[in-house]
Amino acid sequence: MIPGEEARHGRMDGGEAAHSAGHSHAELNCFVPGTEPAVFAAVAEVSLAPAVTGGQLTAAVDSFVLALVDQLMAAGCVLVGHIKGALESAAGRRLMFSVISATEAPHWSGNLCEPVPKLRVTLNVIVFGVTDQEVQDAVFRCWSAQVNASTQWQR
Amino acid sequence: MKLLCIAGFLGSGKTTVLLELARTMTQSGLQLAIVENEIGDVGVDGGYVREAGLPVQELFGGCICCTLQTGLVETLRALELQYAPDWVVVEPTGLAAPGDLMKTVRTYMPQIARSRVLTLVDAGRWEMLQQVVEPLITAQLEAADVVAVNKIDQVDEGVVDHIEEAVRRINATAAIRRVSAASGSGLGDLQGCLL
Numbered sequence: 001m002i003p004g005e006e007a008r009h010g011r012m013d014g015g016e017a018a019h020s021a022g023h024s025h026a027e028l029n030c031f032v033p034g035t036e037p038a039v040f041a042a043v044a045e046v047s048l049a050p051a052v053t054g055g056q057l058t059a060a061v062d063s064f065v066l067a068l069v070d071q072l073m074a075a076g077c078v079l080v081g082h083i084k085g086a087l088e089s090a091a092g093r094r095l096m097f098s099v100i101s102a103t104e105a106p107h108w109s110g111n112l113c114e115p116v117p118k119l120r121v122t123l124n125v126i127v128f129g130v131t132d133q134e135v136q137d138a139v140f141r142c143w144s145a146q147v148n149a150s151t152q153w154q155r
Numbered sequence: 156m157k158l159l160c161i162a163g164f165l166g167s168g169k170t171t172v173l174l175e176l177a178r179t180m181t182q183s184g185l186q187l188a189i190v191e192n193e194i195g196d197v198g199v200d201g202g203y204v205r206e207a208g209l210p211v212q213e214l215f216g217g218c219i220c221c222t223l224q225t226g227l228v229e230t231l232r233a234l235e236l237q238y239a240p241d242w243v244v245v246e247p248t249g250l251a252a253p254g255d256l257m258k259t260v261r262t263y264m265p266q267i268a269r270s271r272v273l274t275l276v277d278a279g280r281w282e283m284l285q286q287v288v289e290p291l292i293t294a295q296l297e298a299a300d301v302v303a304v305n306k307i308d309q310v311d312e313g314v315v316d317h318i319e320e321a322v323r324r325i326n327a328t329a330a331i332r333r334v335s336a337a338s339g340s341g342l343g344d345l346q347g348c349l350l
Contacts, residue, residue, distance in 0.1 A: 035287055041195020079287045081165035084199050100166030124195050126165055
């Protein structure tokens with residue numbers, strides 16, 4: 001690991017105002033008005049009782065992603081940039097998923113080997129045509145509905 | 156130190172290509188360092204790269220082509236001092252305009268001996284992305300030295316022909332390669348074209 005990770009710094013020229021998603025391309029006009037990207041990125045500590053297997057987790061997260069995409073599309077989302085995440089056990093085992101389509105299930109990699117009572121979840125969502133607040137509300141709502149676990153979100 | 160920027164829209168396969176290129180480059184004796192950038196405050200891709208045993212620096216909460224320019228320069232300087240890698244491979248967020256990123260690099264890192272921009276195109280989502288983020292896709296292609304049309308296994312050859320023609324209209328000088336990062340098809344040729 002390189003020292004000094006997770007640095008946060010400002011611009012060098014300060015010439016542009018940042019727009020949606022902490023991004024600034026005013027001169028580039030990258031996005032059709034109304035379809036700027038919305039971002040949700042967070043880590044959650046999840047407690048599972050009883051402990052669950054990797055298969056149970058992937059099924060729950062598949063349902064979460066399906067419900068999330070449905071709600072975002074209903075809210076006016078025009079494009080799924082990506083929805084991706086990692087589920088990490090205390091032993092350091094990881095399951096990772098990603099989806100870039102409103103019509104396909106997530107692709108999974110990694111494994112957890114044995115049932116886990118606790119997880120650290122990293123979730124990153126970038127979609128177009130809705131607001132950051134709409135994405136956050138949908139994430140919290142769908143996670144609560146689809147994943148039966150005590151969850152502490154940290155943003 | 157040389158710099159390779161692997162650009163492309165979200166989901167175009169940047170991390171998959173990065174890992175495969177890094178694997179073959181390190182096998183050939185080159186020392187690499189990786190810079191991963193995420194728009195959000197937490198990242199996922201850095202974990203993939205770290206699991207591959209590569210030194211990785213993550214920059215969160217903005218885009219290194221604009222809001223995190225200073226962070227990028229400081230990171231590159233730190234990598235040069237600490238690791239003196241042969242190549243630093245930079246994966247910006249899928250919302251980045253690599254032309255702006257390279258302008259920053261050339262202005263503030265003139266000691267970089269060589270820089271290359273690889274832009275990935277998601278063949279499966281080309282038409283959809285043209286409808287929603289065409290200006291961004293165009294900007295990403297305009298800045299490319301090499302364009303890799305990825306996921307060619309997901310579409311018909313005629314679709315790839317059409318994409319190549321469109322890419323050529325945007326950037327007449329970039330080399331264009333057809334790859335499937337998932338299967339590894341075309342990646343050897345791509346690396347030869349890049350380095």
